[in-house]
Amino acid sequence: MEEQSHLQCIAALAVLLPLVGSALWFSLGKKFGEKFVSIGAVSFLALSFACIAYIFFTATLPLRINFFQWLPLGTSSVSFAFLFDPLSLALSMVVTGVGTLIHLYATGYMHGDAGFGRFFSYLNLFVFSMLMLTLSDSLPGLFLGWEGVGLCSYLLISFWFTDEANASAGKKAFIVNRVGDFGFLLAMFCIFKVFGALSIPEILQTVQAGNFSGDDLFWTRLACFGLVLGAAGKSAQIPLYVWLPDAMAGPTPVSALIHAATMVTAGVYLCCRMQPLFLLHLDVLNVIAYMGAITAFFAATIAIFQNDIKKVLAYSTISQLGYMFLAVGLGAPVAAYFHLITHAFFKALLFLGAGSVIHGLHHEQDMRHMGGLRTKMPITFWCMTIGVLAIAGVPPLSGFVSKDEILHNVWGNHDWTLVALAFTTAFMTAFYMGRLWIMTFFGKFRGHHEAHESPWTMTSVLVILAAASALAGILNWPHLWGGSETLGTYLSTVVQALIHHAEDPAHALQSSLTLAVVSSLVGLAGLTIAYFRYRNFSGEEFSSPAFRPFQNKYYIDELYDAIVVKNLRMFGKFLWKVVDGFVLDGVLNGSAALASRTSTYLRQLQTGLMQQYALWIWIGFLILLLGAWTGRS
Amino acid sequence: MLNSNYLLVLFAFPFLATLIVSMVRGRGQAVTWVSIALALGYFIVVLLGLTVTELRYEATWFLPLGLKYGLYLDSYAYYLILLSSFLTLLALFYSRGVVEKKITAYHALFHALQATVVACLLCDDLVFFYVFWEAMLIPMYFIIGVWGGQRRLYATMKFFLYTFAGSLFMLLGLIAVYIYYYKATGVWTASFQTLMEYFQTNPMPVTVQSWIFLTFVLSFAIKVPLFPFHTWLPDAHVEAPTAGSVILAGILLKMGTYGLMRFAVPLFPEAAQAFAGPLCFLSVVGIILGALVAWQQTDIKKLIAYSSVSHLGFVTLGIFMMTETGWNGAYLQMINHGISTGALFLLVGFLYDQRHTRDISAYGGLAKILPMFTLILVVMTLSSVALPGTNGFVGEFLILLGSFQSNTASWIWVVLASVGVILGVIYMLHMIQKLCYGKPSKPEVETMTDLTWKEWVLYSPLVALVFFMGIYPIWFLGPIQEKTAGIFATIAPFLAK
Amino acid sequence: MFEKLIQDSMTALPMLHWPILACLVLVVNLFGRGGPQFYLGFVALGLIASLSWDIAIFNNELRETVFSGGVVWDSYAQVFTIIAKAMVLVVTLTVFPVAGLQTKFFKSAFDQTAEFLVCLLLSGMGVSILASAADLTSLFLGLEIMSIGLYCLCGFYRADVRSTESGFKYLMIGAFSTAIFLYGVAFIYGATGETSYALIAQKMTTLAGDPLVKLGVLFTLAGLAFKLAFVPFHLNTADVYEGAPTPVTGYLATIVKVGVLAASLRLLWGVLESVSGMWISSWIALCALSIVIGNVVALQQRTMKKLLAFSSISHAGFMGLGLLVSNPQSGDVFPLMSYIIVYSAMSLGLFALLTYLENGEKPLLIEDLRGLVRKKVWVSLALGIFIFGLAGIPPFAGFMIKFWIFQALIEQGYWTAAWIGVLGSLLGAAYYLKVLMTIFISEEEGSLISYAPPRDPILSLRLVVIAATLLTLLGGVRPQLYAHWIFSTLALK
């Protein structure tokens, strides 16, 4: 892992460019106008992407670049350092690549907005934090990126802060992320307690080499659970997913970049990065798998009943992330990573498509007021179609390949509940994407405004993404089907898959083919049913009360509010009014009042009558006498 | 130049400044500029000693019963003096246009406050530490009393008597140590260094040590403030003038934790060990209570006051868990809290001067009207919410990480304390949302003016410090680590393995 | 046989300065028609002369029993005489502005300035006798000379019913307590058959459990306790202090207590040391009670003089503790002496300011001082320093003197007394702060703002106030101004 100086400055350039950019656009955004900011932002991102690509192609991995010491921890210390290895480079390529495209798209989408400079400053800051997250070599460094992206998502969700709802959505996102970060912090403490260091390569080396006492295993197990909680917080899994649907309050490019392509995948990246640690505790992996599967199924059921186009895509993201965690849980990180990459492409495409639809219909987001747009917005329609088909799992698109590999692993695992959940979710995914597709583009137009196609900056990005999501499948075409599994081999140096069972090659090919046919049939079935159900969609549906819980997202938000928020607020009031006000201040003011009451009482003795004074002298004297005599006082 | 009479200059300069400022006649402006110049001069004098590690000044004045004016400067005391001179400079610069009545007395009192704080930090003699520890209350008493808000009489009385009562117990504890040493060695001295060396080799029996330790902790806990003794802080902060709040939060609260780190734990390690559990419990309760109650406040200053209770709960947790990293983190967090809370109070003062109300619902939508103000407010909130990359995170992370490894008290406290990280976000973002986002609740808010160059001079150093110490804390933690290592070398034999 | 008498009076000359000066004043008064200023100036100069004389001939090793065993003239007596003279000088200087007043009230009262001064000086003589008494008779004599002088001083404003009542009350209760004190002396005399301290001390060693001695000691203790105004015997103090003219109240609060403490130091530690088991626990109880109850009652006081009366009761309690811990044989009386000196300086300074501020007719309420700082900055600054000193808040001398006492208490193991002392000084801080608040912080206007005293505080009063403030300020930070001197002088060989 030698360190060439020129590589060091390239790496620094790649990461620091967005940071410098963000400061520039914030301060100079107003003065120099939109043109300057848009060119600057996109070029800074492109430059950063070029640097990452240069390192990706030329450097001998894994490459460790050290800058300066950050935190002294007594025995060991944490320093700002980058670790370029397959895992981090793959994700950084996606981040900067998709990021640049979305920046280009956003210049069109945000045209005319007052906070134009501010928006791009936050977006660049986000890319900087995301790169810190993916590239940093130590856990605290990763945590810096982790919370940095949390901050940027807070700033971007509440970007149009004049509307109270957006501000509280942003606040909710940051707080729920912080709950996850609590778990991450706890994990770091446990890891430091066992390994005495927080630099990821060191930890993973001791994990592979080391044998652990019972006590150490307790701490590492706690660390794994902490990491799972952190990942769940950031990637919106079951307990902590509530913030993602509300995060749609932010501008669409934000939803595309942060809440679909990059930030939410941080959880998956973390689990893959710390996979050797997880392998010590297979029960934790199982928990991840079940969490993923249940989240996928749960989110899919809600997505079906959403009418807001962005909410549907939000729940679909949660569901797809569920798939990735399912794959990680089953010990197939390569499948998860592949799905992560393909998902980044087609989900970004779907979000940007939805964004262009909304842009065209002047910020109309309710699907019931859309329909028949395929003639008015042809490019968006055709790109969206590729996206829908990809996510539904129609061969030969990338979505089919990556999802099929996950389903293959699930099938191989022979855990029937997981298999059932996976396949029904696949069907539901196809159904609700079909529903979205048909409600927006087919039937007659139910909206108010006159729809028009988006400008070239937006549509060109759509086309590129459409091509990417169509062809991404070749990245990891399975051996069985004659592919070279380039991603698999590329990642094999860092993560290893858990082989569940040895199969003879002939049987393996036959079963994987049947599986592929079954999954594509499920996808097509979902689409056709959706087609026939919504062909001549009139406007309202699911009116019967039976669907009430589904439409209201199982009242989870209200539940959290009632259990957690209301009780905390009441407890706070109790602490303030009773503990502080009544008890502690009561004691204080009480003793002061006691002193002044006794003093007023004693003052009454001063009657001014001299005889009484003499009497008191006698009484005092007698007490003295008695005390002395009995020898007590 | 950095020899013992530098210490004398460090000690005497603020006292001189107080005299000079009180002597200045003439219109208010002259006094203000003279006092700010003196504060700046002192800040530069302190900066000269940046490279100092340990300085000692032997006293020439003989006092009966072995008391003498020994001065002792180490990195623990030095950085607090630096913070105090820096914040006093900012506070005085801030209160240029704000204060109208009795300006000379106002500036003289601030210099007197600084003089007593610096004297207290430099004193090597336990008795004179106590003398200046109490003397600090007098200037603060008058600052809150004369220039305070409506309920200032009750607030300042409560502030003074509460701290005075606590420290009287410490007086007896202090004398008990002083006499225990005399009875053991026949030498009258209260010099902290000699006591430390003596107690290192032959420590006091644990029973005696415990009650003396408790008297020390009681006095310092009231000042910190630790959980059950904190009810004076919100009143004092709400009624104090802005500059007073900045100094009160920035420096006076730190004297409590400084006392714990410098005197209470090193002198009585076994007792600290024995009481670590309950004291950690109190710190954790302070963290959670401070955060939750802050969330309910409608008065911004009270909200920040309760947030200080929560932040200093972390510091005391770091101290009582007794690990080296924990102590480094605790000391750093003391300085961070001084910067972030001082800045927050200045910001609230900025709002108060324009709208004359501290009620949080009187504002709203400031982000559109005062964008620069919101930027500074958000940066300071991030520092106090311990976002990585700001100084708050470095302090809190070191405290929690260090304390997790300790075996003096159970690690459950650290887990509960980490919950405080979540609660911290809740009330801070609640404040930001109420102040900055949404629509302005009243038309007057529209007419507020944003930061001018005067405010920038005030806030830019603070913002720079927040990020500089967040990214590169080593320049600051280096000397602190040596000092902590020194202390832990002495108390290590008494700590549980 | 007169040679012995003349020789004795030569050695104990400082004590005789008092009567000489008093007679001089009487003689001058017989002839001259000088106004009040003249007599006050005359006495002040006389006192200054005698003070410088005493300091000049101060002799540490001197220890002679003079006047056939009645009085022992050692370094201890010399120091107390010097202190007494200094305080009387301060009181005369405080009286200066009051005497010069032309208002109706003072003119009628102070036309006999000479008589006032004679009573003052003779009372001072009583104090010196007390300090140097070596015999029960001279102890009784000293006590009575001091008290009788005071009865006249308290009732000096003939036109004012409050002053007459205060003098009358002080006399009645004082005589009542002197009777109790005498009964105690009688019993001690009865038990030992001796009146001179040295002989009694020898006899006492054998009479440890004798009930007569126990009764005698307790009666004497009660008498002394009344003079020191300890709690069960303190009730008339507030009325007397309120009624008496302010300089006299100052005199009462400081010099009386100093004299009685000097006497009881010699009596308790010198004579009754062997039977200390009898009186120590009662003495602690008395001191503790007076500290706590003195401060508690002071919390709700309205008028300034009554507040200072109760604060002097609590300070007397502290001085009692100071006496408890001091040990005359080994010369270790530093805590007591430093407390006496600094406390007297602060009290006399404060009473001097009150004299200046008072407008005679009605009692000085605390409310009147409200917002004084706006009008009279220097006066309120001095008031603030004295009040902070009396409250025992550091960096002022008031704290250091309390510190020495606490330190000695803990060194000798009197833990309960230390804890009660701490509680007492906390309560004390409460009401002192209330006074400070009215002076410095409150917005409204007290009546004193409008009342501009007709004369600017002339030189004498300023001298007193400045001297007292300096001692209060520097006393704490550099106590060796007086500490070193006390340490070396007071070794009672």
Place this chain on the structure above:
Amino acid sequence: MSAPIAYVLFLSFAVFCFGACGFLIRKNALSLLICLELMLSGVNMAFVGFSRLHQNEGGNVLYFLVITVAACESAIGLALILNFFRLKKSVRLDEARALEG
């Protein structure tokens, strides 16, 4: 033959107590002075008794001193009562409440 000391002490204590009780009960200022004298005479009896017991003159000397002091006190007491009478036209002690509070 000399009476045993106990009788003398008993008598002196009795006189002392009469004086003290009189002091507490009587309402007239002048009667107070009388009671004071009574108490002091009780003390004198004790002095003389003890001096006789110990066969030395210490007690007698003190007897004379006590008498002179008692005289001075009553002189001043009378003067003050006179002044009080002049101002308040009455010598009842209940009147003397000006310094209350």
